[in-house]
Amino acid sequence: MSTPTNTETSPKTVPTYSRKDFLSSTEPRWCAGCGTFATFNGITRAFVNAGIEREKFAVVSGIGCSSRLPYYSNTYGFHTIHGRAPTVAMGLKMANPDLNVWVITGDGDGLSIGGNHFIHLMRRNPNIKVVLFNNQIYGLTKGQTSPTSPLGAKTKSAPYGSVDRPMHPLTVALGAGATFVARVPDTDNELMYQVLNAASKHEGVAIVEVLINCVIFNDKVFESITNKETRPDTTVLLEAGKPLLFGANKDRGIIMKNDRPTVAKIGEGGARLEDVIIHDPQNPNSGYAFMLAEMGDSELPVPYGIFRQIHEHVHKPHAGKGNKEGLLKTLRGSNTWSVDNSGKISSLEK
């Protein structure tokens, strides 16, 4: 019995790829100006840099604008059904562990209809990468409230404003035990590439939330945290080993005051640089990353970068390799009797 992988027996050098090698002949059909283009760019750059044969990539998606991505990637791809990409990815990875499996999903696909699969993918920690395109709206069905739409957001399904509190995708991922958790905006190609690259190399499940601007149904919803002018004051870049400083002059920092993250201007009110929290994505306590994931609702800046990156048990199925003899023994079980050609019965029991 063989595991059906087509890996060659002799060591083979991985060809040097360019990004073009990862583009299929189908032209992407996203709206002009959509953040998915930049994200697709980042993903394919990470593929090029992975040092893995192209045929070993499999991109699995659900339903939604972002989930069309597999058609545009010149790899193996599977555009599955709404919300269920993690389940297909899981089976594919278990059947064929040599593959580099990526899940492409959105806020509606991954967190609403697919919420259950999302949390179980996170808790099982398979070596699967998840890119969650969060535009806070249902795009492909033309503009309904999504689980990440803010309270009061006016949408086609909530013309008087959404009455549902939104979900923070990364807190859900962390609550479920995710081992690599990151966020990037669709406007920062370099950060996008770095983070996706780190995700690609992580051993275990990786979730990267990309804030996507939906130019048609939710334009400029992330404007204040993505445009060049305001971004320095509204966001903080997470860099391992470095203090959580932000602002155009990096003169404000996040400190803990009465057990709460608080913004302090360095030098003012006795706030010192050494009081500023040093970013540690390997903090074994997920509470720290959880705190970061909740930031952004008041005066606290929205963090970008890698929130958490830890090493935990990676999902692996039991996989023995039985032979024909062993299988026959299994079929027979422990309680057998035999009949010979003369019809004589004897117990085979030991």
Place this chain on the structure above:
Amino acid sequence: MQENNVQYSSGSKPTELIDSSVIRLGGDSGDGMQLVGDLFTNTCAIFGDYFATLPDYPSEIRAPAGTIFGVSGFQLCIGGSEVFTPGDMYDTLIAMNPAALKVNLPQVRKGGTVIINEDAFIPKNLEKAGYTENPLDQSETWKNYRLVRVPMTSATQNLLSDLPLSSKEADRCKNFFALGVLLWLYNRSPEYSRKWMTKKFERKADILKANMRTFEGGLQFGETCAALNHRWNLKKSGPAPKAGVYRNITGNQAAAMGLMAAAERSGLRLFLGSYPITPATDIMHELSKYPDFATVFQAEDEIAGIGSAIGAAFGGALAATNTSGPGFSLKSEFMNLAVMTELPLVIIDVQRAGPSTGIPTKTEQSDMMQAMFGRHGESPMVVMAASTPKDCFDTAVEASRIALKYMTPVIMLSEGYLGNGSEVWRVPELDELPSFPAKFRTDPTNFKPYERDPETLARPWAIPGTPGLEHRLGGLEKLDGAGTVSQDGPNHEKMTHLRAAKVAKVAQDIPKTEVYGHPEAELLVLGWGGTAGVIKSAVRNLSGQGYKVACAHIRYLNPLPPDLESLLKKYKKVLLPELNSGQLWYRLRAELLINTEKLNKMQGQPFRIDEIESKIKSLLGAH
């Protein structure tokens, strides 16, 4: 006749030779009747007896002790020649308490033996069972039966009084007393049970001693009890069984074994994506024991169960998922994805009484229409049904073979009655099974993901990891051949026809439908699924008596066997018994324009032989 008419014999009482016997064990869920049944069955197996068993348990794990709804049962039919069903009317009943007597007595045949645990007939238990008077005192009732009153609880306590056991622990041993009585009654050797106990309790000396002593007490009771004035031996008749290795197997175990065997015959790794659901879970339990032969994924829900299986199929595994009605509904959207992407997949539905949660532990054949039509769009799938517990093995192998040959999802219908029931199975040598090595496409020259094999209309299976064959699958309609996304109307119509044509092609793999019974039959009893045994028993009995009746049983429900129409037209009348309100009946009218006589039952229980027989008699008229 077999040469070795093995009979165990010891003791002094006379023995009577019988063809077969139906035994029913009834007690509280915690009384250990299942274990007594298993040990007795295995003993019979080693004697070369034929048998069929049916555990019958409530959906509560430990329902309140002593109540009617807490009664758990184990039924078996043993015979000296081939046995097709666990039987209808009981020849012997063991009732551990008043509730078990109340539930089961109506099914005991006149003259049958009723063994009761006398000590359990106390006012509290009588009241729980709804008896206003102690039924043991009603001499009128017992004129029709051989009543054997056994002080099982007190005898057990007395036997164990010098052992350091609590009275609760001692009480738990009483099922071995019952086992001892039963083995004595059927003149079967106690050796197997002794060995089993010795091994099972090897590290618990006191428990071993207690169970053993209780067991011997039961055997001794048979010898000394005046009411047990004779015992039975089975008459060995019919042809000797085919040479080989035999075992007892349930339908769910057999389905699991069939999938593993199919993986070996196809050279693939088996993957099962599953979620617990009664009565299908034992398939997952079984496969989970053998990581050498199966990768089992206990998914977060039914949908993830099939989703992971589809992912595994994409990845080149022999993929399967198993479930029962409610889970079958949940899987339907993914079944469509398997139809659209034309991936091989086996979906096993162990049917139970529905709709909704229904009666989870009771059997029915009511998902056939859903298997056929319960999906959105036009979504044809191959459907086949297992007919006996051991046939679950062959059907699982066949479902896998068809799925791989035609690159299509296949639904295998089983039933709670088959999944939990067991019978004697001759374990085949693997080389006796068909060989169907899976072929992966590896050549990138002119590769088209939806190019078709003209024989089977199967598309190529190109799995991730193969250089140069990178392609995308998905639920969007595919362009014929190229397999790219297509929204073109005429192409969609063409693909709809192609998907249907592919399933229809499977007809070329269906063997001739076999007929059993009277050579000049006027009435054909047609069956599918778990009614096979009961129909065959009824037809065997009646054709033997000269009734012009025969039967045929079909495994393939979609496509239907190509010879079915001409076969049915040969008979004046066709009777179609189903454990639903007429689902195959409806299809035969719709697809073949053939009107059959219905016989339907939806009581969570299989047909009884006499129910089929009386319908046959009424259709054939006076004999």
